[in-house]
Amino acid sequence: MIYLDHAATSWPKPPKVIAAMTDFLERIGGNPGRAGHRLSIEAGRIIYKTREALAELFNAGDPLRVVFTSNATHAINLALHGLLKPGDHVITSGIEHNAVMRPLRFLEQNGVRVSVVPCDGEGIPDPQNFARAVEKSTRLIVIKHACNVTGTMLPVAEISAVARRAGAFLLVDAAQSAGAVPVDMRMMGIDLLAFAGHKGLQGPPGTGGLVIGERVRAEDMTPLTRGGTGSRSESEYQPEDLPDKFESGTLNGAGIAGLGAGVDFVLERGIEAIHAHETALAKMLAEGLGNIPGVRLYGSNDWKRRSAVVSFTSEKYQTSEIGFRLDEEFGILCRVGLHCAPAAHRTIGSFPRGTIRFAPGPQTTAGEIAAAVAAVARILK
Ligand SMILES: Cc1ncc(COP(=O)(O)O)c(C=O)c1O
Numbered sequence: 281m282i283y284l285d286h287a288a289t290s291w292p293k294p295p296k297v298i299a300a301m302t303d304f305l306e307r308i309g310g311n312p313g314r315a316g317h318r319l320s321i322e323a324g325r326i327i328y329k330t331r332e333a334l335a336e337l338f339n340a341g342d343p344l345r346v347v348f349t350s351n352a353t354h355a356i357n358l359a360l361h362g363l364l365k366p367g368d369h370v371i372t373s374g375i376e377h378n379a380v381m382r383p384l385r386f387l388e389q390n391g392v393r394v395s396v397v398p399c400d401g402e403g404i405p406d407p408q409n410f411a412r413a414v415e416k417s418t419r420l421i422v423i424k425h426a427c428n429v430t431g432t433m434l435p436v437a438e439i440s441a442v443a444r445r446a447g448a449f450l451l452v453d454a455a456q457s458a459g460a461v462p463v464d465m466r467m468m469g470i471d472l473l474a475f476a477g478h479k480g481l482q483g484p485p486g487t488g489g490l491v492i493g494e495r496v497r498a499e500d501m502t503p504l505t506r507g508g509t510g511s512r513s514e515s516e517y518q519p520e521d522l523p524d525k526f527e528s529g530t531l532n533g534a535g536i537a538g539l540g541a542g543v544d545f546v547l548e549r550g551i552e553a554i555h556a557h558e559t560a561l562a563k564m565l566a567e568g569l570g571n572i573p574g575v576r577l578y579g580s581n582d583w584k585r586r587s588a589v590v591s592f593t594s595e596k597y598q599t600s601e602i603g604f605r606l607d608e609e610f611g612i613l614c615r616v617g618l619h620c621a622p623a624a625h626r627t628i629g630s631f632p633r634g635t636i637r638f639a640p641g642p643q644t645t646a647g648e649i650a651a652a653v654a655a656v657a658r659i660l661k
Contacts, residue, residue, distance in 0.1 A: 281611040282648045287428050287456060287589050287639035288615050289478045289485060293542070297482055300541035304534045311530055313510030323533050330540030331523075337543055337551070338473060338491055339464040345492045347523040348531055352455035353379040354504075355474035355490035358526060359451045360384065360422070362501035363472075366391025368419040371448075373405045373434065374398040375427055375624040380453055384422070393417070399627050402580040403430045407438035414446040421448055425463065426456040429624040429635065430579030431562065431589035433461065440469030449496060455479060459546045461555050461587050471495050480554075481546060482642075483539030486532050498525050505529065554642050558588030561640040561649050565590045568653030572660055578628045578635060591628075591635035594660055599636050602659055606636075610655040614638050 283291055304326065310319025312327050331343035340346065349355040360383045364370060370387075372380060374396050388394045395413040399405045410421060421443045426433045436452060443450040449471040454463055458473075459480025465473055470493060477487025492498070498520050507528035512519040519525055546554060563583055569575050574595040580586055593599060603616035617634040618625050625631040638652060 281613065282651060284612060284614045284638040284640055284644070284648075284652060286479065286641035286644075287619075287637060290480065290482050290641050292643070293484065293538070294482050294545045296541045296545060297484065297538045301484060301534045301538040304537035308533070308537075310533075311510075312533060314508075314530075326537050326540060327531060327533065330536050330543065333540055333543040333547065334475075334489065334491070337463070337547060338458075338475075339466050340473070340491045341466070341494055342522075344522050345494070347490045347492060347526045348536055349488045349490060350486050350532065351478070351488040352453065352474050352476035353488075355488050356380055356422075356451070356453055357383050358490050358504050359472045359474060359501075360387060360420075361504055362526075363420055363449065363451075363496075364392045367417060369393045369395065369415045369417040370420045370422060371395045371397060371410055371413045371418060372422045373424070375403045375405075375429070375432075375621065375627050376422070376424060377428060377453065377455070377624075378620045378622070379455070380422055380424070381623060396623075401628060403427050403432040403624060403627055404580065404585070405434065405439075407435055407442055410439050410442045411445070414442065414448070418446050418448045420451055421446075422451040422453065424453040424456065426454075426461055426587035426589070427579070427621075427624055428456050428589065429591055429619050429621050429630075429637065430628060431456075431586040431591075432579050433457070433585045433587060436468045436470065443471070444469060456587055456589070459542070459551070459554070460558060462551050465491065465493055477535070477539040477542065480641075481539060482542030484535050487535045487539045490526070492522065498522050501526075503528065549642065555587075557642060558640055558644070559583055559586065561644055561646065562586065562588035562590050562638075564646060564649050565638055565640070565653065568650070569656060572653075572657050574660055575656070578630060588640050590638045591630070592656075593630060593633065593635050596660065599634050602636050602656070605659050606652075606655055609659075610651070612652050612655055614652075
């Protein structure tokens with residue numbers, strides 16, 4: 281079996297991730313922050329270590345600004361619902377995932393104004409168009425870092441400069457880039473960073489988070505849920521401290537232990553090295569597929585602006601048929617269709633059929649890429 285669906289979730293997980301989760305369940309298992317006994321303290325220590333590793337990876341500063349959620353969608357919802365009120369204006373791009381567009385469309389029905397800046401055929405927006413869309417009430421700009429359909433990376437730093445000039449915050453959906461592409465919150469001017477733990481960061485399903493940058497105060501945001509935090513238990517009001525304000529209820533301790541080991545894996549191997557490895561494989565894929573008659577590739581040819589995602593279509597066959605045959609006949613696993621991002625497919629011209637998407641990971645080999653290209657060539661012959 282050849283697994284080329286790392287953009288959906290990474291698999292197999294590094295052995296140290298599984299070991300950390302097993303260790304948490306077998307040996308630790310206490311409820312962090314809820315008691316003074318040794319198992320509770322040990323669970324809290326492991327969770328704090330994961331916050332520290334993530335703060336280091338993203339150059340975020342204070343580890344207490346890392347808020348754990350169950351996935352990137354949850355983190356994006358926390359940021360959008362937490363910051364935006366009726367009368368506020370928000371700007372986004374024309375290639376966003378439904379994890380951004382659906383909460384935004386919901387908020388729009390409830391008094392938030394939404395402007396969408398279109399992108400060119402490769403999925404790149406012009407930062408000047410964000411500047412043109414700014415209004416007095418613009419509170420937030422939200423963009424993805426790397427596109428889950430084309431791999432195109434957006435000009436985050438330029439768009440951040442627009443947000444700063446407008447007195448607005450910048451929320452970046454790093455679901456595809458966290459653990460796969462260098463992300464430096466301070467250098468890139470990111471105020472809020474939503475990440476998935478289960479993709480490039482190699483953690484288990486059910487993990488993700490929102491990093492709240494230093495420009496955003498806890499008081500600027502309302503939580504999605506309120507409840508027990510293990511802190512300030514004398515009060516019936518939600519505490520304002522980070523991360524407790526946004527982390528009510530028992531955390532996914534085993535998952536966060538696994539995520540911590542996943543981040544260690546990324547830090548040990550080096551984010552630059554992972555990015556270089558995956559991009560070289562994606563380039564190889566694009567070159568191989570591009571030589572097959574009838575294949576159309578999507579996204580930029582500038583590999584400095586790409587993450588390791590390659591989307592293509594065939595003139596002759598449906599995307600679903602190609603995906604099915606890759607799995608059934610060749611044991612090659614990929615994702616076909618709209619990838620929860622209809623706006624991106626409308627932009628690149630592949631709506632409504634979608635594309636076939638290959639996404640290699642840190643363990644993928646050049647031999648596996650060659651086998652995938654050969655399988656597509658056989659199917660399309
Ligand atoms: C760009 C982008 N944003 C958000 C998400 C949602 O991530 P999660 O499944 O962790 O909620 C995805 C997942 O594929 C994605 O690719």
